[in-house]
Amino acid sequence: NAGVMQNPRHLVRRRGQEARLRCSPMKGHSHVYWYRQLPEEGLKFMVYLQKENIIDESGMPKERFSAEFPKEGPSILRIQQVVRGDSAAYFCASSPQDRTISYGYTFGSGTRLTVV
Amino acid sequence: AQSVTQLDSQVPVFEEAPVELRCNYSSSVSVYLFWYVQYPNQGLQLLLKYLSGSTLVKGINGFEAEFNKSQTSFHLRKPSVHISDTAEYFCAVSDFQNDMRFGAGTRLTVKP
Numbered sequence: 001n002a003g004v005m006q007n008p009r010h011l012v013r014r015r016g017q018e019a020r021l022r023c024s025p026m027k028g029h030s031h032v033y034w035y036r037q038l039p040e041e042g043l044k045f046m047v048y049l050q051k052e053n054i055i056d057e058s059g060m061p062k063e064r065f066s067a068e069f070p071k072e073g074p075s076i077l078r079i080q081q082v083v084r085g086d087s088a089a090y091f092c093a094s095s096p097q098d099r100t101i102s103y104g105y106t107f108g109s110g111t112r113l114t115v116v
Numbered sequence: 117a118q119s120v121t122q123l124d125s126q127v128p129v130f131e132e133a134p135v136e137l138r139c140n141y142s143s144s145v146s147v148y149l150f151w152y153v154q155y156p157n158q159g160l161q162l163l164l165k166y167l168s169g170s171t172l173v174k175g176i177n178g179f180e181a182e183f184n185k186s187q188t189s190f191h192l193r194k195p196s197v198h199i200s201d202t203a204e205y206f207c208a209v210s211d212f213q214n215d216m217r218f219g220a221g222t223r224l225t226v227k228p
Contacts, residue, residue: 004159033216042122042220043160043206091159093216104150104208105216107160 004029004094005074006108013082013115021077021111025094032075033105034067037089049075082115089113118143118209122219130227131199137192137222139207149190150208150216151181160206166190177201202226 005024013019025032034046036059045059049069060067064082069075079086089112093105123138141147148167152160164175171183181192190207204223210216 035218043218045217093160104162104165104210106162107152109159 004092004106004108006090006092006111008111009109011111011113013113015083015115016081019079019082019086019113019115021079021090021092021113022074023077023092023094023108024074025092026106029094029096029106031095032069033093033095034075034077035091035093037091037110039088043091046077079113082113084115087113087115118145118147118211118217120207120209120217120219122207122222124222125220126223126225128225128227129197132196134195135193135197135201135224137205137207137224139190139192139219141188141190141207141209143188143209143211145211148210149181149183150210151175151179151190151192152206152208152218153177154204154206154221156203163192163205197224197226199226199228 004026007022030051032049035043036046037043047060047067048056051069052071064080066078089110091107091110093107095105119142121140129135150165151163153163154160163179164173164181166173166183174180179194181190183190202225204221206221207219208216
């Protein structure tokens with residue numbers, strides 16, 4: 001029973017390229033959350049999605065960042081035209097549809113994005 | 117909206133000493149509180165959670181936390197730490213709106 005799977009684990013992009021980060025939630029989980037962890041900082045909420053719906057994107061930068069969680073397949077966090085300041089660890093978490101509060105979130109191991 | 121403040125960004129401590137990592141929260145509604153641990157280059161693992169009932173919550177690896185509603189705190193404690201407890205610890209709060217907010221983290225360094 002795999003947990004939350006994120007890939008790739010490490011991603012290197014040149015400035016101006018696009019970065020795509022994937023997250024497959026735990027089996028049976030239909031809620032996905034993306035967090036960003038900058039060096040020496042804590043976790044910052046970015047976006048909360050359910051299947052085919054963005055529920056809360058209050059933490060997403062207004063430009064270059066987008067997220068989706070299609071009916072089939074993993075959730076994708078897309079960063080267009082990356083800049084050095086986008087270098088960070090990006091964590092995905094998931095929760096069951098009706099037990100979110102009681103069980104907390106299950107986190108993936110993260111994708112470490114380095115922009116060179 | 118809820119928020120979390122972790123008062124100490126770094127806590128150095130010697131092995132076998134007790135430790136307390138402080139966490140305060142603010143929220144206009146009832147909340148659920150969590151502590152997560154992040155070992156180097158890994159994701160977050162749930163240490164313990166407070167949902168309701170007893171204000172003293174016991175978690176994994178000998179950690180416990182006490183919910184204090186009047187002081188809006190949820191401090192994490194361990195009576196005797198090990199080298200292997202060296203990690204980043206995050207306090208988090210969630211309300212009925214199905215969202216979770218994290219503190220900035222406390223880096224616990226256990227020295228021999």
